[in-house]
Every structure is written in C-alpha cells, then in structure tokens.
Amino acid sequence: MHLWLVLLLALLCTGCGAASEWRPAKERGQDLYLVDHGRHVGLVLPAVGLQRHLSELKAAFPAARLIEVGWGDRAFYQHERAGAGLALRALLWPTDTVLHLVPLSQSPAVAFAGLPVLELSVPPAGMERLLGEVAASFARNEAGNLRDVGAGRYGGGRFYASVESYHLLHTCNTWVARRLVAAGLPLRPALAFTAGALMRQARSAKGEYAQGYSSHN
Numbered sequence: 001m002h003l004w005l006v007l008l009l010a011l012l013c014t015g016c017g018a019a020s021e022w023r024p025a026k027e028r029g030q031d032l033y034l035v036d037h038g039r040h041v042g043l044v045l046p047a048v049g050l051q052r053h054l055s056e057l058k059a060a061f062p063a064a065r066l067i068e069v070g071w072g073d074r075a076f077y078q079h080e081r082a083g084a085g086l087a088l089r090a091l092l093w094p095t096d097t098v099l100h101l102v103p104l105s106q107s108p109a110v111a112f113a114g115l116p117v118l119e120l121s122v123p124p125a126g127m128e129r130l131l132g133e134v135a136a137s138f139a140r141n142e143a144g145n146l147r148d149v150g151a152g153r154y155g156g157g158r159f160y161a162s163v164e165s166y167h168l169l170h171t172c173n174t175w176v177a178r179r180l181v182a183a184g185l186p187l188r189p190a191l192a193f194t195a196g197a198l199m200r201q202a203r204s205a206k207g208e209y210a211q212g213y214s215s216h217n
Contacts, residue, residue, distance in 0.1 A: 029123040032130075032183075033108040034202055035068065036116040040172040041195045042068040043179060044108050045134070049127065053135035056146050057101070060158060064103030068155075069134060071162060072172040074098045078150060078159060097166045098149060099137060102157035111155070118199060120206055126184035133182045139163045173198045180205070 033044035047064040051057045061067060070077070074096045108117045122130065139147045139161035147161035164170070169190070177189035177198055185205040192198035 029121045030127045032120050032122065032127070033066075034118040034120065034176070034199060035108055035112050036118075036195050036199050037070075039195060040070060040072065041176050041198050042070050042102075042112075043134075043176050044068045044104065045131065046127075047103070049131050050134065053131050054138065054146065060148075061101070061103035061156075063105060065106075066104040066108065068100075068102040068104060068108070068157075070100035070102075070172065071137065071164070071175045072097060072100070073166040074149075074159075074161075077153075095166045097162040097164050098159045099134075099162050100152055100157055100159055102152055102155040104155070116199065118202055118206065120180075120185065120202060122180075122183040122185065126182070130179050130183040133179050137162045137164055177201070 030046065030049075032046070035042040035044060044066050047057075047061065047067045050067050050069075051061075057064075057067070077098055077100060104111045141147050148158055149161050150159045152158050164175070166172075171193060173192050173195055174189045177187045177192035180187050180202065181189060185202070187198075187201045187205055192201055
C-alpha cells in the first residue's frame with residue numbers, strides 16, 4: 001500500500017469519533033476566539049483562566065485581559081523568514097515545538113483588525129478542560145518553571161517551549177482543533193490541517209452549539 005494512502009487513512013480515522021461524542025450545552029458558556037492569520041489560527045483565551053493554570057503568566061502578562069495562544073514547529077515559528085525548507089522538515093518528521101503567547105487588552109476584533117475573527121462559546125467545564133490541555137503542553141525546566149525561549153513575533157508576546165512534537169498528523173491547526181474538541185465542540189482535528197478548514201469547521205460548530213442552546217430555552 002502506498003505511503004500517502006496509509007497517511008490519508010490515518011487522517012480520516014483520527015478525525016472520526018471526536019465529533020460524535022459532542023452534546024449541545026444546556027447553558028450559555030464562556031467565550032473564546034479564533035483568529036485566522038492565514039497559515040495558522042490563533043486561539044484567544046481569558047487571561048485569568050490561563051493564569052490560574054499557569055501562575056507564571058501573571059508576572060509575564062500582568063495587564064492582559066485575553067491571551068492569544070499559538071503552537072507550532074520551533075524552528076519555523078521563531079525564524080524571521082521561514083521558507084519551504086523549514087516547513088517541509090517540520091512535516092516530514094517530529095520536531096521540537098513552541099507556544100506563542102500574546103497579551104491582549106482589547107477585543108480580538110480590535111487587536112487584529114482586518115483579520116477574520118470568530119467568537120465561540122463553550123461550557124465552563126469545557127473551558128476548564130481546554131485550559132488544562134493548553135497548560136499541559138508547556139515544558140518546564142529542572143526548577144519547575146516554564147521554559148521561556150524568547151521574544152514573540154508581535155504584541156509583546158513570548159515564546160515558550162512545548163513538550164509536544166510537530167509532524168504531519170499534528171500541526172498548528174490540528175493542535176487548536178484538538179483543544180476545541182476538549183472544550184466540547186464537534187470538530188474533526190485531522191480535517192483541520194489548514195487555517196481555512198479549521199475556521200469552516202468552527203463556524204459550523206458554533207451554529208450547532210447555538211441551536212443546541214436554543215432548544216433548551
């Protein structure tokens with residue numbers, strides 16, 4: 001069997017199951033946002049929630065109301081002019097990764113004016129699961145502190161080392177999709193390879209959530 005066929009089957013199988021476990025929430029939940037940067041989608045979360053799980057972020061971003069979280073291959077993400085070579089390397093075999101955190105004092109629609117922004121609402125319990133999964137992705141040093149690995153790309157952000165690996169089946173956008181699934185949204189992460197695919201699934205999920213909420217009120 002050809003390698004690409006095996007990979008395609010793996011993608012499709014990995015995408016199954018998560019969506020079927022979802023149930024509409026009975027209560028209006030907590031807000032989060034997705035920002036479409038073109039190649040990747042940023043996940044914007046309430047700062048107080050993320051700082052509750054990662055206390056070091058209180059000192060790093062004391063004035064933040066929201067925090068945008070991105071994840072991806074370390075060499076590609078931190079390179080000023082990342083090209084096709086780095087992108088191909090990141091896809092072909094597992095590589096080290098980083099999280100990119102950017103503090104926001106304004107709404108994402110204002111902070112990222114001109115970029116597509118999608119607002120979502122998830123149950124409180126779902127938000128806690130999502131925050132827990134994001135927190136679990138951070139690597140720590142021998143002293144138990146977050147591994148800060150440099151200044152971010154914009155907005156006073158910072159890069160932090162992650163414990164996860166980047167590869168063909170685990171990319172920046174599938175990473176975000178998996179966190180949204182943990183929050184209770186009906187996405188298929190394996191089919192969220194591109195930013196556009198992830199945003200389309202998220203818009204559909206938003207409609208299903210709203211419909212489910214309305215049916216209980």
